[in-house]
Amino acid sequence: MTGPSDRLAGLTHRDADWPGLRAVVAGLGISGFAAADALLERGVDVLVVDAREPAEGSVMAERARILDILGARLAYGEEAVAGLPPTPVDLVVTSPGWRPDQPLLRAAADAGVTVWGEVELAWRMRTREGAAPWLTVTGTNGKTTTVQMLTSILRAAGLRATSAGNVGTPLLEAVLHPEPFDVIAVELSSFQLHWSSSIVPRASACLNIAPDHVDWHGSLEEYARAKGKVYAGTEVACVYNVEDEWTRRLVEDADVREGCRAIGFTLGIPGLSQLGVVDDVLADRAFVEERRTSAAELATLDDLRGDAPAPAPHLVANALAAAALARAHGVPTGAVRDGLRAFVPEPHRIAEVGTVAAVRWVDDSKATNPHAARASLAAYEHVVWVAGGLLKGADVDDLVRGAADHLRGVVLIGRDRSAISEALARHAPDVPVVDVARTDTGAMDQVVREALALAHAGDVVLLAPAAASMDMFADYGARGDAFVSAVHRLAAGE
Template sequence: MSEVPDRLGGLTHAGADWSGLRVVVAGLGVSGFAAADALLERGADVLVVDGRTPEDGSVMAERARILDILGARLAYGDDAVSALPDSAVDLVVTSPGWRPDQPLLVAAAGSGVPVWGEVELAWRMRAREGAAPWLTVTGTNGKTTTVQMLASMLRAAGLRATSAGNVGTPILEAVLHPEPFDVIAVELSSFQLHWSHSLAPRASVCLNIAPDHVDWHGSLDEYALAKGKVYAGTEVACVYNVEDERTRRLVEDAEVQEGCRAVGFTLGVPGLSEVGVVDDVLADRAFVEERRTSAAELATFDDLRGEAPEPAPHLVANALAAAALARAHGVPAGAVRAGLRAFVPEPHRIAEVGTVRGIRWVDDSKATNPHAARASLAAYEHVVWVAGGLLKGADVDELVRGAVARLRGVVLLGRDRSAISDALARHAPDVPVVDVARTDTGAMDQVVREALALAREGDVVLLAPAAASMDMFADYGARGDAFASAVHRLADAG
């Protein structure tokens, strides 16, 4: 084994000798900046590359200025990201969005240069002694909600806890925080897991698997394998979705630590070593001593309800997954309940905009793929569905076929709306469909007026686009804000 791999093998904690390590950091986004900053602080020789050139006054330019002051070298443009630099490189740390077939990463693989993601780097920069354990969450949908619920439960148990990773605080910032955390709830994307090699979480979960990011991974099987890496090295409990057989198989195939258990979560009555639902009670038959004959009450639907008449099924599933991870870490049942009561859902995720003219208006703009939209539609009996945007090649036939009985009508907008319209024609020919071709700032007002015309009193108008937003909006948040604003204007009009 060469000297460099031997040295990298010894880099397992923040106090290891990182000095002089020659590192290329690929990407000057949030994670790339955090990685470069942490490496520079420990004396590494860092070159940061990005295909984009920072614009004056931009956040990227400010990051570049700071890293330059700290001693990093920076290179931009196509040439900077098409190959490894001429100088020797010990390690590449890549941002999660960089695909494995990106030329610089291909060159690294061909030259035998290891490639780590920011998450791998963060794991190796934990404290040598007493490092905060990680509770890791992945899945096609529900990751952020589950992580936030979990963090709320951990704090309710009196622990100094935070959520970090794929959305929000970079995991490196959490790991290197000057006031150490007791435990960290970590959200991991398939991209981040692809570039991770040595993680060993206290407990882990894959919430679900559905087609997404197949263009990045190359196939659904490769995408699932990346998700399955969340279970590798798990210490106490691998939590899986009883209703998603693929997640159980991922647990069966995982190399875990001795004594690690498989724990299922289900919307049905829980079996042995599962958490589930009995009437309106979230029940635990996994982390109680007499689990063969009894269960512990963790919470009720009232603890989850919020503004809605009853919690959506996928919200219950997320709560059960979070509870299983918390219980694996030793959190008492009372703290699970208190954490769910304190939990505030993120914006644009099954957010009640209001009731206008006897109709409920719900913003689930964060449902950016068919799997998320299917879960959202399943929460309501009679729906006027607002959908469309950038489908990224996703197939919507299964989504439409499963929603037919609930659809009062559909209003379509966005670039790929014709794909949804075609699926509706095949599977729901009797459901009225309105096509909104406008892309200007007033488009959402027309969408809301058309939805109102289709809805009956007591119905739900649901924005669950099943598609990304960037064809018309800056992001899914801007799309949700536009929907809510249009609903409020409708209310003001009387």
């Protein structure tokens, strides 16, 4: 007799034996809706549960209406997510934000019911033959930029490519798109990787590891272990950061396909089987036949510069990782150059706002943790640093200690600004600090005035908060927009 686990093992493509399967989809967000829709289309009995009942007229209410029409059952409230339903369940598909100790997921584990994330489901919804290969990217910081650089490179090579996953587009939408893609660049968070088990990437990369989401995973070691799953099953190349010991160790421990290579990227001169920088050239000593004695030129630093005088070091690292993944997929060197030239960063990621009063203003509101802020600060010689927000328990001592020599002054905002102030007193006592206690809509105007007063001609005022934004703003984008608007008002003399 075939049991539920045997049946699930056979669900390896979209035309497998899905009809009649009984599934609970946890969460009515973007990924939950995509999962429920895909399962319903294949004849699965679907129950969607969410702790919140959708507000009338909301996007969630519209999703619920569509799923109801398609035949899903829906249940809301704390009771709906407090455990498994009384009816039999073969599979739970969870949204990435749900922690493993959430009561419904814990109940599934106790009952031996399989739990998949939407990424695992997407992998199993590919076509039986000729499915687009995945090039996967994870890391504490730089994932989105790297994936978007990679997509630009793939398109420059003439491939029908898209970016999906944690970058915004649900993977199921990309996998089930009516016009199939040649290749998919996939951004994966630690949450998504935790719930994945059977993915086989063409090539994979972990950019860096630093403390983040430890509250979700329970420890840094568990967080790193989840990130390391990006390498599992990789066919051609596991790309790692030469300057990050964690990523090298994760590659060494990975169970990969026969013949898969470890490919490093470095901001220094590349060694054998590495990509790196020689003078101002991004060089490849990994995917060239004569790599023991020569390297291929991929691009120059000028190709990455955009509006800035020079590319930030972490932007160069992201470009090297993207190039390594593309080269592993067989992309020629010219397409790497053309793709990097065409790449346009998303807002709030090392974005040049402009020059006001002989001072450069840079918006890196996306630097929402100390590791990201450290990379941003390292890109500039003299900085007036705008920092603060919700630190989520992160330690900022190493960040402040490493940045001390770069700091012309600091303007602090947000709920946890005192933790940064105390670290500055310990490690940069001579650096002037302005504490902005305001949380109203005009707070950022005071911030930029205070920053200008601290800056010298030629300095950079850098918004790299090292913290989340929700204490004062809807998200990091709203925080960055407020900064940019305040700078523009400053320039206009308002």
